Amino acid sequence: MNLFVTGSEGQFGTALRNTVVRKSMNNCIFLSKTDLDITNYAEVREYFKNKSVKGAVIINCAAYTDVEKAESEPEKAFKVNSQGVKNLAEFCRKSGIKFIHISTDFVFNGLKKGLYDESDIPDPVSIYGKSKAEGEKAVLENPENCLIIRTSWLYSTTHNTFLNKIIGRSKSGTPLKVVEDETGSPTYAVDLAEALIKICEKISQIGNFKTAVYHYCNTGSVSRYEYAKKIIEFSKAAVEVIAIKSNELSMKAKRPANSSLDNSKITSDFNLEIRNWDEALKEAVEKINEQ
Template sequence: MVVLVTGANGQLGQSLQYVATKYPELQFVFCSSSELDITNLEKIASVFSKIQPNFCINAAAYTAVDKAESEPEKAYLINATGAKNVAEVCKEYNTILLHVSTDFVFDGNKQTPYNEEDLPNPTGIYGKTKLEGEIEIQKIWANHFIVRTSWVYSQFGNNFMKTMLRLASERDIISVVNDQIGTPTNAVDLAEGLIKIITEHLKLNTEHFYGIYNFSHEGQCSWYDFAKKIFEINNININLLPIPTSSFPTPAKRPSFSVLDKSKIKKVFGIEINNWEESLRNQSE
């Protein structure tokens, strides 16, 4: 079974490379954005023609949430048109598509975890373009798994955990918002979850299970709680101050609550999900 991964140099792409060796039954082909530009339909078709993948994990995305507000065309091109292009070529080659989406498709006004049936209502360009990508995929190609995740971090790429560790080496005081609630997700665990969908699909032939799924860790916290735990696990003493979102204005409005309900993915694929604190601790060992 050949699994093509787009966005190989991104955080999730690198995490997939990190875990891929544990699955000798799958042949992974990793393509960076320069090797496979998802905004170029002909380029995707050319790569698919050579590789003939059974599965495609689309890990390519425009993820600069604030920058998207000033670069909407670029965000739309990658997250919406790019997803549409990948879906069209997957359909042509009968390739099962696993596409990664985000909690930012929601407005954050709910007080209980979001499930897959909840109505999206993104508040920023990033969330809007990711939702548009989901819609395009659903219109074009039935054989897809759209996996929404949240607050992704890892030892790879740029992310909140690495930013906090860097800032701790540069400053004595750090202020972090404490009124946005969500769940951190280790990209390596997300990578394992995506591969589990593939291996279970091959075992169970879960064709009638195509659709949208949530994957993040268990539990919930604020960004302040997340930072506090990062410093605690890494034995870093720093003056960490909780602040409201209003004290830290950003170009893009974040959901104030974006915890995801994981019941569906656990039930369908038997995926076991760690608590976010446990996964963060494992990451630091």
């Protein structure tokens, strides 16, 4: 398989790289922002000019992901999450490359009771969510050979995410205040990376396919408060977790109250086995404890 990964230094790009190394896969090229700035179409075209792209797949992990900061610099968020994605999707169409784009649960408004499936209509409530929804629209303009994979509450042991922050803060012994009115599906980047490699292998072996949207998360749904409590339980830290309401925090960006995803379509279409969120979390916490 001929695979290119953009935004490779980020959390998910790193998880993909580690998976590729673990599987001793060849022909996988990881492109940091310095190697390839997706917002510059000429740079994208130039980078691939003399590369063999026959049967290639590009996975776009490049994104502007600072949800809070996006509220004060929307043009930067839209440049990467919308224009950059449009550049890649267009380039892939013109070059016969298959394209996988990672998107987010934050395209939803959070008002649904229950799990969001792929038929639910995006209605973002933050600048970050709006910029990602625009990026999705740009991908959907290409009727063939693109997959949008929305994921949620992504965490890893390699980058500073909710998981690492909770473990770090627990060390002070001061009670942790965590919101109980935000519900979602935590997703271990390692599990998503394994799944994406399987998906890439499958789509690189088939001919043209219809562009589609999928949801991938670890199975289940939990409040941030319950999620933090599980992290503390698994890490055996002796610290109290206190439930608070999101309006007690002075956040600029609005978050969806519920953005739990339904992963059944990707599970059946790609024959995946997706473990529960707490099983994956236990493994990640154990890994951090060993470090």
